[in-house]
Amino acid sequence: MALVAGVDSSTQSCKVVIRDADTGELVRQGRAAHPEGTEVDPSHWWAALLRAVDEAGGLDDVAAVSVAGQQHGMVCLDESGAVVRDALLWNDTRSAGAAAELVAELGGPRAWAEAVGSVPVASFTVTKLRWLAEHEPANAARTAAVCLPHDWLTWRLAGALAAGPRAAWDDAPPPALDRLTTDRGDASGTGYWSPATGAYRADLLKAAFGAVPLLPRVLGPEEAAYAGGPVMIAAGTGDNMAAALGVGAGPGDVVVSLGTSGTAFAVAGTPSADATGAVAGFADATGRFLPLVCTLNAARVLDAAARMAGVGLDALGELALQAPPGAGGLTLVPYLEGERTPNRPTATGSLHGLTLATSTPAHLARAAVEGMLCGLADALDALGTRPERVLLIGGAARSEAVRRIAPAVFGVPVTVPPPGEYVADGAAFQAASLLTSPAWQAADTAVYEAPPVPEIRERYARATAHVLD
Numbered sequence: 001m002a003l004v005a006g007v008d009s010s011t012q013s014c015k016v017v018i019r020d021a022d023t024g025e026l027v028r029q030g031r032a033a034h035p036e037g038t039e040v041d042p043s044h045w046w047a048a049l050l051r052a053v054d055e056a057g058g059l060d061d062v063a064a065v066s067v068a069g070q071q072h073g074m075v076c077l078d079e080s081g082a083v084v085r086d087a088l089l090w091n092d093t094r095s096a097g098a099a100a101e102l103v104a105e106l107g108g109p110r111a112w113a114e115a116v117g118s119v120p121v122a123s124f125t126v127t128k129l130r131w132l133a134e135h136e137p138a139n140a141a142r143t144a145a146v147c148l149p150h151d152w153l154t155w156r157l158a159g160a161l162a163a164g165p166r167a168a169w170d171d172a173p174p175p176a177l178d179r180l181t182t183d184r185g186d187a188s189g190t191g192y193w194s195p196a197t198g199a200y201r202a203d204l205l206k207a208a209f210g211a212v213p214l215l216p217r218v219l220g221p222e223e224a225a226y227a228g229g230p231v232m233i234a235a236g237t238g239d240n241m242a243a244a245l246g247v248g249a250g251p252g253d254v255v256v257s258l259g260t261s262g263t264a265f266a267v268a269g270t271p272s273a274d275a276t277g278a279v280a281g282f283a284d285a286t287g288r289f290l291p292l293v294c295t296l297n298a299a300r301v302l303d304a305a306a307r308m309a310g311v312g313l314d315a316l317g318e319l320a321l322q323a324p325p326g327a328g329g330l331t332l333v334p335y336l337e338g339e340r341t342p343n344r345p346t347a348t349g350s351l352h353g354l355t356l357a358t359s360t361p362a363h364l365a366r367a368a369v370e371g372m373l374c375g376l377a378d379a380l381d382a383l384g385t386r387p388e389r390v391l392l393i394g395g396a397a398r399s400e401a402v403r404r405i406a407p408a409v410f411g412v413p414v415t416v417p418p419p420g421e422y423v424a425d426g427a428a429f430q431a432a433s434l435l436t437s438p439a440w441q442a443a444d445t446a447v448y449e450a451p452p453v454p455e456i457r458e459r460y461a462r463a464t465a466h467v468l469d
């Protein structure tokens with residue numbers, strides 16, 4: 001029995017699953033937390049990956065591994081391979097002004113959508129590089145290579161595996177800079193790689209950053225990043241692309257993921273170019289495309305509401321189900337970290353419709369769940385497809401209240417696979433594909449239905465016009 005490992009290095013934590021390459025059976029798993037914040041020293045990701053791998057029983061008996069990671073994060077390396085500054089993450093909005101500058105300089109949103117499939121907002125790596133050039137010129141000048149979180153971890157892992165046993169991994173030197181690799185999926189979130197042509201747009205990077213640092217080689221879906229040792233390393237990919245693999249998303253499916261970010265995405269056969277900027281025209285991890293809408297505010301909205309109500313997440317869910325659909329008119333606009341879709345980087349959250357009757361923990365809990373889901377309902381609309389199935393995954397999909405309220409807000413039934421680590425599973429599937437033609441059985445799903453309550457979204461749409469920046 002060959003084993004494979006999948007890693008999900010996402011915003012809040014690192015998760016590792018070890019599965020049977022042929023059957024997909026889960027054999028072992030581990031996880032470790034990441035630090036808070038929107039800028040993070042990548043060494044914390046490496047330390048968390050090692051802790052999660054150790055908790056999962058190590059990689060000694062594993063034949064292939066793949067790393068999926070949070071998209072877009074800017075990891076700058078100097079000539080020696082050292083990290084130049086803390087990585088700026090996808091949810092760091094300081095480059096919103098740089099994004100607006102870049103859009104104007106190229107001639108508007110349509111020019112960007114046509115060039116790279118997406119209109120850059122603060123999340124995109126290219127805007128972070130412009131911010132660096134403007135605000136930290138010494139760090140920009142030291143930057144010899146730029147890569148993404150999954151690229152950096154893949155490269156560190158290659159160095160560790162080359163160093164030998166686990167005891168030698170912690171500080172194992174990484175390979176040379178020119179051994180950095182990425183994949184189509186993650187490259188498509190940089191803003192300087194085109195999913196339509198499959199090539200870097202060095203001209204756009206030069207215009208944004210003033211120079212063209214070394215960029216990772218973009219691997220094809222079934223290419224290995226590192227082979228030759230006892231453990232092969234697959235290309236890896238962005239976390240949403242891995243989730244699509246992990247749930248076995250196919251044509252007709254839309255996946256809604258409720259992690260730190262809220263995302264809605266579909267597998268497509270052709271590249272997309274949405275000049276409104278709502279839909280990012282990403283590539284996927286299979287050679288196809290992954291149009292995706294992303295909000296900055298999902299699972300953490302529930303964390304915040306639980307804090308405000310002074311209860312845990314389970315109790316928050318129970319409270320939410322005690323209040324009536326629509327929360328008696330109480331409406332939460334959950335722009336707690338600013339917002340990306342719509343592009344409101346400096347917005348804050350707001351609570352509307354308070355009355356004596358709705359001033360209860362139960363109404364607050366319901367309004368938090370409904371507000372989070374309204375952002376995703378807008379995302380589903382923006383995708384513009386009529387899905388045959390809406391699959392609900394991510395940390396907040398563990399909440400029974402979320403699963404039961406989602407169909408009322410979305411206006412369609414929602415299909416929920418069992419709670420699991422679908423990003424790590426997708427990475428493990430990619431690793432297995434280096435060894436065999438895996439045909440893992442899809443997990444059993446539960447379908448949640450509820451009568452649509454259109455007033456929830458109508459009130460939410462009115463409320464979003466009245467938030468403070």
Ligand SMILES: Nc1ncnc2c1ncn2[C@@H]1O[C@H](COP(=O)(O)OP(=O)(O)O)[C@@H](O)[C@H]1O
Binds near residue numbers: 299314
């Ligand atoms: N039972 C639950 N109810 C609601 N939210 C939950 C539950 N379990 C986990 N979460 C939330 O899920 C989030 C983490 O989800 P995850 O998909 O792992 O995030 P990420 O991939 O962005 O790191 C946390 O904010 C956590 O509070």
Ligand SMILES: O=C(CO)[C@@H](O)[C@H](O)COP(=O)(O)O
Binds near residue numbers: 240260262263
């Ligand atoms: O920026 C995006 C997608 O464009 C985010 O979806 C990140 O990829 C982070 O994902 P999570 O940590 O929320 O899974």
